[in-house]
Amino acid sequence: xxxxxxxxxxxxxxxxxxxxxxxxxxxxxxxxxxxxxxxxxxxxxxxxxxxxxxxxxxxxxxxxxxxxxxxxxxxxxxxxxxxxxxxxxxxxxxxxxxxxxxxxxxxxxxxxxxxxxxxxxxxxxxxxxxxxxxxxxxxxxxxxxxxxxxxxxxxxxxxxxxxxxxxxxxxxxxxxxxxxxxxxxxxxxxxxxxxxxxxxxxxxxxxxxxxxxxxxxxxxxxxxxxxxxxxxxxxxxxxxxxxxxxxxxxxxxxxxxxxxxxxxxxxxxxxxxxxxxxxxxxxxxxxxxxxxxxxxxxxxxxxxxxxxxxxxxxxxxxxxxxxxxxxxxxxxxx
Amino acid sequence: xxxxxxxxxxxxxxxxxxxxxxxxxxxxxxxxxxxxxxxxxxxxxxxxxxxxxxxxxxxxxxxxxxxxxxxxxxxxxxxxxxxxxxxxxxxxxxxxxxxxxxxxxxxxxxxxxxxxxxxxxxxxxxxxxxxxxxxxxxxxxxxxxxxxxxxxxxxxxxxxxxxxxxxxxxxxxxxxxxxxxxxxxxxxxxxxxxxxxxxxxxxxxxxxxxxxxxxxxxxxxxxxxxxxxxxxxxxxxxxxxxxxxxxxxxxxxxxxxxxxxxxxxxxxxxxxxxxxxxxxxxxxxxxxxxxxxxxxxxxxxxxxxxxxxxxxxxxxxxxxxxxxxxxxxxxxxx
DNA sequence: CTGAAAGCGCTTACAG
DNA sequence: CTGAAAGCGCTTACAG
Numbered sequence: 020x021x022x023x024x025x026x027x028x029x030x031x032x033x034x035x036x037x038x039x040x041x042x043x044x045x046x047x048x049x050x051x052x053x054x055x056x057x058x059x060x061x062x063x064x065x066x067x068x069x070x071x072x073x074x075x076x077x078x079x080x081x082x083x084x085x086x087x088x089x090x091x092x093x094x095x096x097x098x099x100x101x102x103x104x105x106x107x108x109x110x111x112x113x114x115x116x117x118x119x120x121x122x123x124x125x126x127x128x129x130x131x132x133x134x135x136x137x138x139x140x141x142x143x144x145x146x147x148x149x150x151x152x153x154x155x156x157x158x159x160x161x162x163x164x165x166x167x168x169x170x171x172x173x174x175x176x177x178x179x180x181x182x183x184x185x186x187x188x189x190x191x192x193x194x195x196x197x198x199x200x201x202x203x204x205x206x207x208x209x210x211x212x213x214x215x216x217x218x219x220x221x222x223x224x225x226x227x228x229x230x231x232x233x234x235x236x237x238x239x240x241x242x243x244x245x246x247x248x249x250x251x252x253x254x255x256x257x258x259x260x261x262x263x264x265x266x267x268x269x270x271x272x273x274x275x276x277x278x279x280x281x282x283x284x285x286x287x288x289x290x291x292x293x294x295x296x297x298x299x300x301x302x303x304x305x306x307x308x309x310x311x312x313x314x315x316x317x318x319x320x321x322x323x324x325x326x327x328x329x330x331x332x333x334x335x336x337x338x339x340x341x342x343x344x345x346x347x348x349x350x351x352x353x
Numbered sequence: 354x355x356x357x358x359x360x361x362x363x364x365x366x367x368x369x370x371x372x373x374x375x376x377x378x379x380x381x382x383x384x385x386x387x388x389x390x391x392x393x394x395x396x397x398x399x400x401x402x403x404x405x406x407x408x409x410x411x412x413x414x415x416x417x418x419x420x421x422x423x424x425x426x427x428x429x430x431x432x433x434x435x436x437x438x439x440x441x442x443x444x445x446x447x448x449x450x451x452x453x454x455x456x457x458x459x460x461x462x463x464x465x466x467x468x469x470x471x472x473x474x475x476x477x478x479x480x481x482x483x484x485x486x487x488x489x490x491x492x493x494x495x496x497x498x499x500x501x502x503x504x505x506x507x508x509x510x511x512x513x514x515x516x517x518x519x520x521x522x523x524x525x526x527x528x529x530x531x532x533x534x535x536x537x538x539x540x541x542x543x544x545x546x547x548x549x550x551x552x553x554x555x556x557x558x559x560x561x562x563x564x565x566x567x568x569x570x571x572x573x574x575x576x577x578x579x580x581x582x583x584x585x586x587x588x589x590x591x592x593x594x595x596x597x598x599x600x601x602x603x604x605x606x607x608x609x610x611x612x613x614x615x616x617x618x619x620x621x622x623x624x625x626x627x628x629x630x631x632x633x634x635x636x637x638x639x640x641x642x643x644x645x646x647x648x649x650x651x652x653x654x655x656x657x658x659x660x661x662x663x664x665x666x667x668x669x670x671x672x673x674x675x676x677x678x679x680x681x682x683x684x685x686x687x
Numbered sequence: 688c689t690g691a692a693a694g695c696g697c698t699t700a701c702a703g
Numbered sequence: 704c705t706g707a708a709a710g711c712g713c714t715t716a717c718a719g
Contacts, residue, residue, distance in 0.1 A: 027690045057487045062465035064712035066397045068695040073462035089435025101423025104450050113462040115449035116438050128407035128447040131396035153391045361706045398696035402711040
């Protein structure tokens with residue numbers, strides 16, 4: 020490029036970046052030649068000397084157990100991804116989704132991010148261990164349950180979120196609330212479980228809890244209904260709270276198939292809902308976890324970390340709200 | 354790092370990459386020190402000299418008019434994105450989603466990709482112009498309608514795809530098929546329109562076609578039904594083919610609201626379907642565009658381009674198939 | 688106003 | 704077996 024314009028590399032750089040002082044005609048000539056030959060400064064070379072690429076990485080840990088980058092009917096994480104991409108762009112960064120960067124053979128670009136966002140890390144998550152050991156800045160959405168205060172974390176307040184739904188179900192008349200969690204050992208599953216146990220303990224009855232792999236999705240419906248409605252009638256729950264929208268959709272189908280009416284016989288709710296919970300018959304009450312705002316906060320923190328700022332203080336996701344729908348809208352049993 | 358291990362940078366490089374010949378003990382010491390101090394070679398510096406970062410960029414042009422990275426109920430592109438991410442990873446690349454890289458102020462990382470995939474480019478798309486001028490390798494999914502053979506393109510065969518659905522509707526008894534396209538000037542909208550026009554011409558009647566912004570989604574349903582069912586009864590279509598699943602979902606709702614029964618009074622089909630078309634009542638017939646395979650092909654081409662290989666010959670997406678559902682399953686009008 | 692020099696953090700011939 | 708030198712493509716002091 021320098022040769023093509025008949026000037027030094029220094030002058031090219033100055034001209035193209037508006038730095039230093041360059042005669043106006045020289046600037047124009049350099050620009051003209053640049054567009055003529057389709058020259059653009061190498062972002063890699065530029066990155067080298069800023070030692071920053073303007074790249075953020077998003078690791079959605081639950082996708083690892085779901086074994087896909089595009090689980091159907093799992094809105095929450097896709098909305099996180101979409102919003103994170105947009106927010107990153109607004110801050111002058113790009114965002115890439117990567118799977119598990121600790122695996123051997125990962126694209127080496129996966130390690131080129133300036134900062135990482137890790138959502139729903141597992142207990143003692145090796146991804147966090149690696150990032151931490153290699154001094155790569157990162158923020159997690161939801162704590163590593165085993166290392167709660169060790170890393171920079173947007174606390175998701177799983178306890179509060181579960182409590183919100185449990186209170187709603189109780190107010191709608193539920194006496195025995197069953198909880199269906201996933202099997203990933205993350206703060207969302209573990210925290211919700213703790214919360215229901217506490218609630219049941221306060222009422223002096225045994226908690227009804229079932230943990231099934233997230234990946235089973237709606238297929239898990241039959242197993243869930245079998246499990247809770249097998250024994251004596253007095254033992255049956257009058258409300259089921261599934262942490263995932265797909266489990267809830269499955270329960271709705273399985274219950275309907277057996278003549279268990281929602282919400283007349285059974286209240287039904289989901290933690291992280293999805294499209295199908297809004298369109299099923301009846302529609303299903305869910306938590307609104309506000310993934311867009313969560314992503315926004317996470318990206319803002321990641322950007323600050325990427326730029327070498329310190330980030331302190333207790334951080335948290337926006338407070339969840341209830342999207343009350345038909346599945347909990349009529350008092351059960353009458 | 355070199356100093357910490359008491360050797361030269363050359364030896365560090367050799368030891369860590371298993372190149373050259375280094376004494377076994379030296380290798381071990383270097384490795385030990387590396388993990389101790391959390392050293393990792395800078396991917397940027399490595400990228401500089403390979404002049405490649407292992408990064409692919411995906412530009413989903415329709416998102417630009419939809420004005421979001423996460424349109425709800427638009428499966429096709431998200432499935433493209435998910436599958437592209439996975440396939441990229443299998444080839445040792447990461448994938449980032451970028452919006453319009455021609456805008457001023459884009460993250461400079463957005464220009465750091467080794468190759469681009471651009472889905473559904475617009476007519477005379479400036480993104481393609483820029484990539485082409487800057488000699489950045491790219492592949493499009495769907496042609497730029499104005500520059501059909503100028504770039505490396507996975508042809509989507511919009512004509513064939515539309516023909517497939519039209520034939521199905523006709524076989525199901527449709528006499529007058531109305532087409533609803535989006536307003537983006539891409540090959541999918543324009544090609545489908547051409548195909549319906551040809552079909553109508555062969556039958557000697559005027560084509561019923563309405564173009565409405567993709568972004569209106571289900572809200573467009575009322576307008577569509579208003580438009581086609583305003584005039585005399587003889588002029589009403591007996592089948593509506595919406596290119597987007599959201600338009601189709603809207604038509605279903607609006608029709609139902611007016612007592613137009615699907616499929617008894619009206620056959621309904623969508624081009625690129627989504628979850629809601631599979632779960633609505635009745636379920637809606639769609640094309641299966643096989644986005645996962647499309648993404649896979651696109652990524653494979655992008656990787657070859659990134660690695661400097663030539664790519665030739667007519668390329669195309671996998672052939673669409675029909676997902677026939679209730680909305681076209683009974684002969685209309687008895 | 689312009690350019691030679693040094694440096695960003697690596698790797699790859701090449702010499703010892 | 705190890706390291707000094709050159710180079711990947713830029714930018715940023717600094718000298719002229």
